Amino acid sequence: MGLFRKREPTKNEKNAKEVMKMVTTWGEHYYAWNGRLYDSDIVRSCIRPKVKAVGKLVAKHIRQDAKGLTVNPDANIRFILSEPNPFMTGQMFQEKVATQLCLNNNAFILVIKDDNSKPMQLYPIPCVLCETQYINDELYLKFQYRNGKSNTFRYDQIIHLRQDFNEHDIFGESPAKALSSMMEVIGTIDQGIIKAVKNSGIIRWLLKFTQSLRPEDIKENVKSFVDNYLNFESDTFGAAGVDTKADAVRIEPKDFVPNAAQTQETIKRIYSFFNTNEKIVQSKWNEDEWNAYYEAEIEPLAIQLGETYSVRLFSRKERGHGNKIVFTASNLQCASLSTKLAFVSMVDRGAMTPNEWRETMNMAPIADGDKPIRRLDTQVVDLIRGALSQMNDKNYIVMADLISKMLDAAERSKDETQDKHPGCDGAE
Numbered sequence: 307m308g309l310f311r312k313r314e315p316t317k318n319e320k321n322a323k324e325v326m327k328m329v330t331t332w333g334e335h336y337y338a339w340n341g342r343l344y345d346s347d348i349v350r351s352c353i354r355p356k357v358k359a360v361g362k363l364v365a366k367h368i369r370q371d372a373k374g375l376t377v378n379p380d381a382n383i384r385f386i387l388s389e390p391n392p393f394m395t396g397q398m399f400q401e402k403v404a405t406q407l408c409l410n411n412n413a414f415i416l417v418i419k420d421d422n423s424k425p426m427q428l429y430p431i432p433c434v435l436c437e438t439q440y441i442n443d444e445l446y447l448k449f450q451y452r453n454g455k456s457n458t459f460r461y462d463q464i465i466h467l468r469q470d471f472n473e474h475d476i477f478g479e480s481p482a483k484a485l486s487s488m489m490e491v492i493g494t495i496d497q498g499i500i501k502a503v504k505n506s507g508i509i510r511w512l513l514k515f516t517q518s519l520r521p522e523d524i525k526e527n528v529k530s531f532v533d534n535y536l537n538f539e540s541d542t543f544g545a546a547g548v549d550t551k552a553d554a555v556r557i558e559p560k561d562f563v564p565n566a567a568q569t570q571e572t573i574k575r576i577y578s579f580f581n582t583n584e585k586i587v588q589s590k591w592n593e594d595e596w597n598a599y600y601e602a603e604i605e606p607l608a609i610q611l612g613e614t615y616s617v618r619l620f621s622r623k624e625r626g627h628g629n630k631i632v633f634t635a636s637n638l639q640c641a642s643l644s645t646k647l648a649f650v651s652m653v654d655r656g657a658m659t660p661n662e663w664r665e666t667m668n669m670a671p672i673a674d675g676d677k678p679i680r681r682l683d684t685q686v687v688d689l690i691r692g693a694l695s696q697m698n699d700k701n702y703i704v705m706a707d708l709i710s711k712m713l714d715a716a717e718r719s720k721d722e723t724q725d726k727h728p729g730c731d732g733a734e
Contacts, residue, residue, distance in 0.1 A: 343409050343485065348492060348573055351587045352580035353408040359604045361401035363633040365615070370628040382424065383619065387631070390428035402430050404607070407467050408580070411478035412436070414449070415465035417618050425619045428465070438476055445476075465618045467610060484579060491572050593642050600635075608633040653679065 343349045365387035369379045378384040388396045407413035414431040433449035440446070445461040468478030519527070577583055585591045586599050615631035646666050652658040661675035697705040 343481070343489070344405075346489065346492065348576055349409075349485075349489075349580075352577060352582050353405065355582065355586050355589075355599070356408060356580075356603050356607075357401050357404045359600070359635070360404035360607060360611075361397045363400060363604075363608055363611070363635050365396060365400075365611075365631060365633050368628075368630050368632055382426075383631075386425055386428060386619070392427075399428065399430065400611075402432075403467065406430065406432065407469060407607070409481070411469040411481055413467040414447070415467075416459060417463055417465060419463075423621070431464075436477070462618070465614050467607075467614060481579070485576070488572055488576055488579070492569075492576075495569055495572070593645065604635065608635065 367378045367380055367383040367387065369376045390396060390399045394402070403413045403415060414433065414436070416429045416431055417425050418427040418429065420426050431449050432451070434452055435450035437448050438445060439448055439458065446458050447461055447464060448456060448458045450456045466476075470479040470481070472479050577587070581603055582599065585595055591599070612630065612632045615633075616625060616629070619631060620629045646663075649658060649663055649666065653660055653663045656678040659676050659678050661671040664671060664675065
């Protein structure tokens with residue numbers, strides 16, 4: 307039965323250290339743009355929609371056992387999810403973690419537990435350097451911070467989120483290599499534009515004097531030329547005259563500025579790297595475009611958050627009893643008004659509660675709105691099935707009359723509902 311025992315790390319693996327350098331540090335390879343992705347307006351605009359959407363995810367503690375399914379049964383876990391530490395709310399916490407994940411493809415959360423191994427607080431770890439260490443055959447992570455201090459924690463104390471999980475056994479691949487060339491291009495373009503603007507104030511006229519003058523006389527003559535002919539308030543602005551003592555020569559600066567097509571092509575490559583586009587960045591998306599972005603970027607991260615939180619906040623025994631963390635989002639919040647109104651039929655059939663539907667409309671819940679309701683005509687099938695099971699050769703006339711009345715009542719109910727909610731039958 308030793309086939310499935312935990313594999314012990316080899317001697318080389320124990321002694322080896324894998325270092326993850328975060329892109330928030332300055333590196334000699336990234337001198338052109340200081341290696342700070344977050345300082346780029348393009349990168350920040352690319353990750354902001356994802357960060358904001360992750361911040362809106364609602365974390366819930368779900369327990370599903372023999373007694374049924376309950377939401378947030380443990381007040382302690384509920385408070386940790388909504389107030390992870392004294393300095394952040396759940397929304398702020400999730401945004402910070404998502405930002406670190408987008409910039410580094412790695413994000414680390416420290417789980418603080420009490421003496422009974424119950425989780426009490428969560429803290430993001432904004433490190434600049436992370437390396438693996440094996441102590442007594444157990445994996446530890448050593449974090450170095452901006453102020454030069456460092457801490458080492460067991461890996462099972464850390465909620466580790468990662469993207470582009472490829473070569474390393476522990477860390478996701480850093481985006482620095484893939485982005486460095488594009489960021490250098492953007493930086494060079496920006497510097498070229500700035501230089502061209504600055505060059506607009508360089509020397510544009512050269513006065514060649516035909517006789518020798520003292521430096522102070524040259525300076526005085528040039529100042530007189532500028533005041534008389536190049537000053538906006540001069541009466542002769544736009545026309546100049548010089549005598550035989552000097553020749554006025556105009557100098558045309560020739561600055562190279564990349565064309566807009568080259569710049570846009572580079573920006574599109576950065577958009578593609580972050581799996582986004584101009585409509586998402588500028589909030590010009592429609593319902594289908596946002597749903598596509600949500601399924602590609604937000605939903606996978608929501609699943610990863612739920613699974614990693616569950617493993618670190620609950621023991622194996624607690625998970626065996628049906629405890630887990632899920633991060634949910636109402637995708638209907640982004641739906642159009644016609645789509646939201648069409649879901650009234652789901653409320654009538656008990657598939658949604660009235661309060662669930664009201665939430666999509668940004669309306670406050672109502673009393674007893676969490677109870678599912680069913681329209682009369684959706685219950686007719688069950689009623690008719692019951693009536694048919696009781697029909698015999700003695701009461702078949704009465705039962706047939708009863709079934710006919712039920713069908714008539716269901717038809718009237720359907721007509722009244724459509725009158726109250728026109729357009730909810732799918733017709734535009």
